[in-house]
Amino acid sequence: MTLQKTLDLGRTLGVLLAGGQGSRLFELTGAECKPALPFGETRRIVDFTVAGAVRSGIRNLLVGTQYCPATLEAHMTSRWGHAFNSIHMRHGPTVTGTAEGYAGTAAVLSDNISDIDASGAAEVVVLAGDHVYDMDIAAMIADHRSAGAQVTVAVDAVPLSDASSFGVMGTDADGRIRMFVEKPRNPPHMPGDPSRALASMGIYVFNWKWLRQVLLADRANPESSHDFGKDILPHAVAEGVAFAHTRKADADGHAPYWRDVGTLDAFRLSWIDLRDGLARCRLPETAAPLHRTLTPGQSGWAGYSIQAGGLSLMPPLGGTRRWTLLDGTVVLPGARIEPGARLTRAIVAPGTIIPADLVVGENASEDARWFRVTAGGTTLVTAPMLARRMAAKVTQYRSASLITDHV
Numbered sequence: 001m002t003l004q005k006t007l008d009l010g011r012t013l014g015v016l017l018a019g020g021q022g023s024r025l026f027e028l029t030g031a032e033c034k035p036a037l038p039f040g041e042t043r044r045i046v047d048f049t050v051a052g053a054v055r056s057g058i059r060n061l062l063v064g065t066q067y068c069p070a071t072l073e074a075h076m077t078s079r080w081g082h083a084f085n086s087i088h089m090r091h092g093p094t095v096t097g098t099a100e101g102y103a104g105t106a107a108v109l110s111d112n113i114s115d116i117d118a119s120g121a122a123e124v125v126v127l128a129g130d131h132v133y134d135m136d137i138a139a140m141i142a143d144h145r146s147a148g149a150q151v152t153v154a155v156d157a158v159p160l161s162d163a164s165s166f167g168v169m170g171t172d173a174d175g176r177i178r179m180f181v182e183k184p185r186n187p188p189h190m191p192g193d194p195s196r197a198l199a200s201m202g203i204y205v206f207n208w209k210w211l212r213q214v215l216l217a218d219r220a221n222p223e224s225s226h227d228f229g230k231d232i233l234p235h236a237v238a239e240g241v242a243f244a245h246t247r248k249a250d251a252d253g254h255a256p257y258w259r260d261v262g263t264l265d266a267f268r269l270s271w272i273d274l275r276d277g278l279a280r281c282r283l284p285e286t287a288a289p290l291h292r293t294l295t296p297g298q299s300g301w302a303g304y305s306i307q308a309g310g311l312s313l314m315p316p317l318g319g320t321r322r323w324t325l326l327d328g329t330v331v332l333p334g335a336r337i338e339p340g341a342r343l344t345r346a347i348v349a350p351g352t353i354i355p356a357d358l359v360v361g362e363n364a365s366e367d368a369r370w371f372r373v374t375a376g377g378t379t380l381v382t383a384p385m386l387a388r389r390m391a392a393k394v395t396q397y398r399s400a401s402l403i404t405d406h407v
Contacts, residue, residue, distance in 0.1 A: 007057065007138055013121035014058040017105055017202075018046055018129035019066025019092060024263045026372055027382050028349060033065070034262070035129040036072040038333050038350070039271060043284055045261065046072065046129045050080050051287035053127060056137035059085040060119060063129075064108035066092040066101045083288040088115060104226030110215040121208050126228070128202035132270050133258035134281045140245045141205055143175075150210040150241035153177065153233065154203035156258050157196045163187035165260065166199035167229040169237075169244065177242040182229040198244070201258060204228065210241070250280065257281035265376035268347050271330045327361070349382040358386075 022034025029037065035046035053061065061084050065072060073089050081087060092101025095111050102108050109116065109124065116124065123144075125137060135154065144152035158166060168187045170179035180200075181187070187197045214235055218224050224231045236242035247256045257279045259270040273279035284290075325342040334350035337343070341354045344361025348354060360367055360379050367373050370389040372380040 007142060009057045009059070009138075009141070011120055011122040012058055012060075012125060012141065013116060013119050013123070013208075014053045014061045014125045014127055015109060015116075016046070016049065016053075016061055016063045016127045016129045017108055018063055018072055019069070019102065019108070020130050021067040022130060022262055025267060026264065027380060027384075028264075028267070028347070029068075031068055033067045033069060033072055036068075036075060037267075039132060039261070040274060040283075041333060042290060044072075044075055044079075045132060046075070047079065047284035048132050048134070048281075049127050049129050050076075050083075051282070051284035052133070052135040052137050053125070054080070054083045054287045055282075056141070058125060058137065060121075061086070062088045062090060062112060062115060062119075064090050064092065064102060064112070079290075080288065090115065102226075104224075104231075105228045106215060106218060106232050107226040109211070110219045110226065113212065113215065116208065116212075124206045124208050124211060126202075126204040126206065130260075130262065131202065131258065132261050132274070132281070133201070134256045135201075135203065135247065135258075136256075137203075139248070140203070143245050144205040144243070147175065147243045149205075149243040150207050150239070151233070151236045152205040152243045152245050154201040155198050155244045155246055156201055156255075157190060157193075158199045160187060160189050160195055160197050163197035163199055165262075166197075167202075167233065168197045168199055171198065171244045175243045175245070176240065177233075177237050177244055180229075180233050180237045180242070182227075182233075200229065200233075202228075204233075205245075254280050263376075264347060264372070264374050264378045264380055268328070268330050268345070268378050272328060275330075329361075343381075345377050346379045346381055349380065352381055352383045352386065354381065355386070 018035040020034045022029040037045050039045045167182045169177050171177050190196050261267045261270050327344040329343040329346045331348045332350045335348040335352045337354045338356040340356035342359045346360045367379050371385050
């Protein structure tokens with residue numbers, strides 16, 4: 001018998017935080033919230049979180065949206081509606097009656113207290129909708145109940161050099177959290193391991209009765225930022241009622257997959273991990289039947305065949321075969337690659353048509369003239385960037401032609 005079948009989750013409500021823009025992804029989220037970004041031919045980032053909820057037996061979900069929610073709302077209904085008893089979409093500006101919407105992550109719950117009360121929830125599981133990970137939420141809920149905790153935080157060991165992007169904590173031997181610092185400049189390392197820190201994954205289990213009182217007090221506090229990491233968790237740690245949940249390794253000793261894909265480098269590398277089977281991460285379609293909302297052929301991959309050193313594109317009948325190199329490159333749905341292009345460590349945004357003569361990733365200074373290049377060597381290519389490049393080259397060509405004609 002599986003764990004989810006032994007747990008009574010009838011009074012457990014999932015709350016999905018899915019309103020983030022993901023500003024470090026720059027043009028990719030110019031008109032789309034981060035959770036709704038494609039992540040694979042038929043997936044979006046949010047699918048990994050929702051799949052974990054489905055596998056764990058959570059059947060009622062409240063989704064807090066804020067930035068550019070249209071695609072996400074449609075996707076949640078069409079892709080996941082059949083897997084839940086209820087999905088309540090709660091858009092920040094609509095709920096609050098303000099253009100700003102929710103004032104912080106905790107405000108998603110405090111502004112929807114009446115809906116949570118009406119659900120009859122005794123427990124609330126708060127889920128981050130913008131990470132790519134494999135999570136047994138049922139095991140976390142079981143640990144939460146066993147410890148008698150008011151709040152349980154999912155944690156993972158991260159490189160100390162990356163820890164400033166997370167909430168960092170210290171725990172007792174029994175898992176009780178004794179110290180929590182949100183995004184510290186100089187994060188403390190794990191005891192006995194100076195290379196890593198214990199980081200919050202942004203996934204929490206709360207006893208609703210306790211959390212409800214804390215949220216009401218937080219909402220009345222004009223000094224609060226209404227944020228789980230900055231305000232709610234420090235309160236729980238001070239009370240001594242917060243515990244950490246560490247995901248268990250698989251039978252081969254491998255840690256479960258978790259990536260914050262909030263930067264262009266992380267987005268590209270994680271996509272490749274999953275595409276090429278390099279990550280031990282269950283895919284969303286294993287949790288529920290796939291009802292496609294993204295069409296594979298939209299990305300221009302139909303007709304490609306894997307070859308040593310790159311990808312070959314087969315042109316229409318009667319055409320000449322041309323090699324197209326896509327080395328460490330991600331092509332998002334809605335983009336197309338013309339035969340003959342060479343792209344290394346690139347991300348091709350939706351709606352982009354890569355011309356046959358384009359070379360990316362071999363000359364950093366030339367790439368930086370037209371595209372967005374990260375310190376980690378990832379190059380983002382979008383349709384407007386290519387249009388500016390083409391316009392500049394046309395102007396340059398015309399200027400050179402005028403000089404030649406004059407001479």
